Amino acid sequence: MAGIIVALVIVLPWAGALAVWLARNKHARLQHALAVLFSVLTAIVSLVLFLFADTEPAIRIPLGKAFGDLTFVPDGLAVLLTAIAAVIGSLAVIFSVDYMHGDAQLGRYYFLVLFFIGAMTGLVLSGNLLFTFFFWEITALCSYGLISFYNDDPKAVAGGIKALIITQVGGVGLLAGTLIAFANLGSFQIADLLAKASALPAMALAWIAFSFLVAAAAKSAQFPFHTWLPDAMEAPTPVSALIHAATMVNAGIYLLARFYPAFEAVPGWRMSVLLVGLVSALIAAVSALIATDLKRALAYSTVSQLGYMVYAIGAEGVFASQFHLLSHAVFKALLFLAAGAVIHSVGTRDMRRMGALGRQMPFVRNVFIVGALALAGIPILNGFWSKELILEIGLEHSPLWAYALMLTGAGLTAFYTLRMVWLVFFGEEREPLHAHAAGLAMKVSLGILAAGTFITWLFFGGLNGLLASTLPIHELERETLLEVLTAILSAPATWFALLIVALGCGLFWLLGRKSALAQGGWLDPFVETSFGFESLNRWIVQVTYQVAERFSVTQTGELNWNILGIVSALLVVLVVLWLGA
Amino acid sequence: MIFTPLNIILFGVVGLLGVGLYGLLITRNLIKVVMVLQILIKAVILALVLAGKLSGHLGLGQSTAATVIVADTIVAVVGLALAVQVRRRFGTLDVPRISTLRG
Incomplete structure (x- = not known):
């Protein structure tokens, strides 16, 4: 039974991709309907998969000596990421019904999106490293195809190729690590690598660990490969929400979390992970301060939040990183889709031309503010709990200076988030842009995501139990929701962080409102x-x-x-x- | 004893393969390409019969060889028919000149 569910969650979106492609571009309504049908079915199946979470492979297909067994393991980590990919995927597809309305090449668009969703679920469910690599490459290919979707725009093509080549560096890292592991273990099974990591020669293990770190950094747009993500923003906005905020860029975080127990003892590895996360989080937060393109600002903030997750893994907080991954996927998808509604309506991404749009599109303004508050870390939204969890772990398990810098990052986050909200929805009208209210399909997906932003933190206890029981080798700490809430609320770290966030907001209110559009500051050359x-x-x-x-x-x-x-x-x-x- | 029956057949296989590959390397004429492909396939058929003998599945090897003979006849017929058509359309049998795949 579990085997059928696991197979369905990979095959359904691929079948949908084929169906949409076969439907031909002449029948646009049919294509929309098919894409929504298959993606929603996948989302439902992915939620059912939670009931079948297990440590053992649900599917095992022997492929001979060279490849080993093709296994799919629906453990807690895989099931969680599958659900994120499928549910947010379906919401992005629903949103696309309005956003891509009237596009001449819907077949290509939906084919790539659905193909991507299937590859992403395969990537996290696969128990065979070689097939993890195959799925990893398929997601990169879909990402490239969708960034360059408007292929008559040279910027889109250049952005797509840059993303493809840079993430390929990560692909090479993953393949190198996989082959070194195979040479030493004679097996591609992830379970074997995790179980026998301590028996490997130290040198080989270090090579694997650092190859995987390169893979994760390139895929998750972390330092020093963080520049492809802002350039990837030429993609249609639902794609940015799905691939470049909620799912594909999480693959790197997934990889680090999955192999954390194997690499934790490698000298210098944890510190390197911590530093990569720290530097990315800070650089990107500073860049977001002065970005004028709405989607670019959101992309920088994605890099920054992914940096928080990487930092959490470096500070022994594997569960905290996955919890923030869930929160971030929900609120950042919400932010991107709301931004998409704005861009679709006014026809520009330049925040300097927007302003006072809140009166014309109140619904979008409200959900965007919900997402923005979660990003800034305001209670009681999901972003608050997960970010506080990361900062609390950072205070315990990382050097004090690293913690202090991450805390500064939280303040910067609050500052740039408020700036975004202010520039787009409030202030005075800078140009007479004609905005129209969002369509029904847009409102449905935005509403669901906004509701999710309010409630996903309630799943803490359940997810923690699930991951702790199905990932025995990770030795995660078991905590109930109530315990962790009291821990967060009673920790001094939380009050520090809230203070810093309030400081960020206050600084924006006092200084930022007037100078939000200031050009030619000393930061510009650095960010460029x-x-x-x-x-x-x-x-x-x-x-x-x-x-x-x-x-x-x-x-x-x-x-x-x-x-x-x-x-x-x-x-x-x-x-x-x-x-x- | 180098000239055992086994070795003679092996030399035959390798020799035919060598002739075929060398022919493919140097020839530019489409008809000659079809001819050297035939030589290559003859090497394969010989190898199949030999493999059947060596592995003890004599019948299997020979029936596979018979199947290959049928398939390779079709290849020859289609190849030659194509060559005739190419000669009529383009007025040449020179492979590089027919090829439209130019960097």
């Missing part, structure tokens, strides 16, 4: 070059291009040359066999 790391990322992209162009010489398309290639490869294989024997 991503504190110098833009050049590193650009260099990676350029080198990839150049190497590819050099290699294109070998593609002559002539029969004789191809045969020469085949024959020489055959000779190499023969020589290797001869030497090996």
